[in-house]
Amino acid sequence: MPVRNRLAEMHPEITAWRHDLHENPELMYDLPRTSRIVADRLTEFGCDEVVPGIGISGVVGVIHGRARESGKVIGFRADMDALPILEATGLDYASKTAGKMHACGHDGHTAILLGAAKYLAETRNFDGTVVLAFQPAEEGGAGGKAMVDDGLMDRWGVQEIYGLHNMPGFPVGQFAIREGALLASADEFTVTVTGKGGHAAMPHEAVDTALAASHIVVALQSVVSRNIDPLANVVVTVGSFHTDSVASNIIAHEVVLKGTVRTLDPAMRQLAHERIMALIPATAQAYGASAEIGYDWGYPVTVNHPEQTAFAADCADEVSGNCIRDVKPVMPAEDFSFMLEARPGAYIFLGNGDTAMCHHPAYNFDDNAIPAGCSWFVTLAERRMPLSG
Ligand SMILES: [Zn+2]
Numbered sequence: 411m412p413v414r415n416r417l418a419e420m421h422p423e424i425t426a427w428r429h430d431l432h433e434n435p436e437l438m439y440d441l442p443r444t445s446r447i448v449a450d451r452l453t454e455f456g457c458d459e460v461v462p463g464i465g466i467s468g469v470v471g472v473i474h475g476r477a478r479e480s481g482k483v484i485g486f487r488a489d490m491d492a493l494p495i496l497e498a499t500g501l502d503y504a505s506k507t508a509g510k511m512h513a514c515g516h517d518g519h520t521a522i523l524l525g526a527a528k529y530l531a532e533t534r535n536f537d538g539t540v541v542l543a544f545q546p547a548e549e550g551g552a553g554g555k556a557m558v559d560d561g562l563m564d565r566w567g568v569q570e571i572y573g574l575h576n577m578p579g580f581p582v583g584q585f586a587i588r589e590g591a592l593l594a595s596a597d598e599f600t601v602t603v604t605g606k607g608g609h610a611a612m613p614h615e616a617v618d619t620a621l622a623a624s625h626i627v628v629a630l631q632s633v634v635s636r637n638i639d640p641l642a643n644v645v646v647t648v649g650s651f652h653t654d655s656v657a658s659n660i661i662a663h664e665v666v667l668k669g670t671v672r673t674l675d676p677a678m679r680q681l682a683h684e685r686i687m688a689l690i691p692a693t694a695q696a697y698g699a700s701a702e703i704g705y706d707w708g709y710p711v712t713v714n715h716p717e718q719t720a721f722a723a724d725c726a727d728e729v730s731g732n733c734i735r736d737v738k739p740v741m742p743a744e745d746f747s748f749m750l751e752a753r754p755g756a757y758i759f760l761g762n763g764d765t766a767m768c769h770h771p772a773y774n775f776d777d778n779a780i781p782a783g784c785s786w787f788v789t790l791a792e793r794r795m796p797l798s799g
């Protein structure tokens with residue numbers, strides 16, 4: 411069965427919500443307008459519970475089915491935040507705030523989940539409860555984790571969680587998913603290497619921090635090449651190397667290195683951390699310097715659970731007729747990973763057509779993907795929690 415008639419009917423209305431969100435982007439946790447609109451809509455649809463302020467500025471909506479015998483509770487998630495980008499789409503509903511833009515399609519995700527909520531609150535053709543999670547700060551602020559920490563799963567008894575993200579490069583409305591790792595983990599480290607500054611012509615009087623830091627950069631290359639399983643996917647990159655010497659005749663006293671670690675495997679993520687923490691001080695010491703490491707654990711690997719992935723793909727197939735089930739993983743990270751660490755679930759890509767990539771100033775969400783997205787959520791609810799008889 412393709413898109414439901416009622417959802418096709420609602421398409422212009424949902425598109426108008428999306429354009430309004432697009433015109434009024436808000437960043438990180440600072441979403442007063444967006445979260446108010448979401449909460450107002452959910453209330454207007456007749457949700458059984460609407461609770462703002464979960465995970466600082468997240469909004470939770472609860473819809474009970476016609477029956478609740480099954481005891482099942484399914485969570486659906488959408489992200490609400492925009493990006494600090496100057497929009498260059500030329501759209502008539504382009505951002506009204508210079509330097510803020512919905513360049514990742516979260517306006518589309520929010521509109522889609524609102525559309526599904528309206529339909530589900532109207533029809534309630536399921537036996538159980540749907541919990542809607544509209545989260546803040548997906549773009550680097552770990553809003554998904556904030557909602558989990560604030561009781562999203564426990565307070566409402568969520569048993570499974572599902573989410574979607576638009577994906578440029580796939581035909582509009584095409585779904586794509588894979589079991590296991592779909593998006594990477596992203597961690598960062600900052601290393602302060604300290605030696606002893608001095609005259610470049612008298613190196614024997616100094617401890618050359620630039621030399622020690624250079625050997626650290628080289629040593630870090632052995633993590634991927636010598637410690638990580640060659641069949642695993644790991645990146646260790648030192649992206650910034652900054653000495654406190656500004657002249658050719660001064661030996662640096664301090665060097666600050668900044669790097670990132672990306673993996674598709676939680677075990678390799680731990681191993682990379684272990685090796686980085688061991689190599690850096692030992693290498694610094696070998697050159698008479700010392701090193702302090704700040705390790706910032708970012709978003710975990712987004713790992714799709716097998717049973718929920720197969721089910722999500724079946725529902726996508728029902729909507730679109732051709733769901734790709736073994737799409738290649740991608741190396742960006744996603745804080746839905748925290749929700750998948752808390753509960754089994756699945757995250758799916760929804761094709762956005764031949765547009766600019768997410769985070770590009772010319773990117774735009776394709777409104778034609780809305781009915782497929784709404785239908786997927788609705789199908790998940792009705793198939794996972796069918797009414798008996
Ligand atoms: Zn993004």
Ligand SMILES: [Zn+2]
Pocket residue numbers: 514515516548575768
């Ligand atoms: Zn995004």
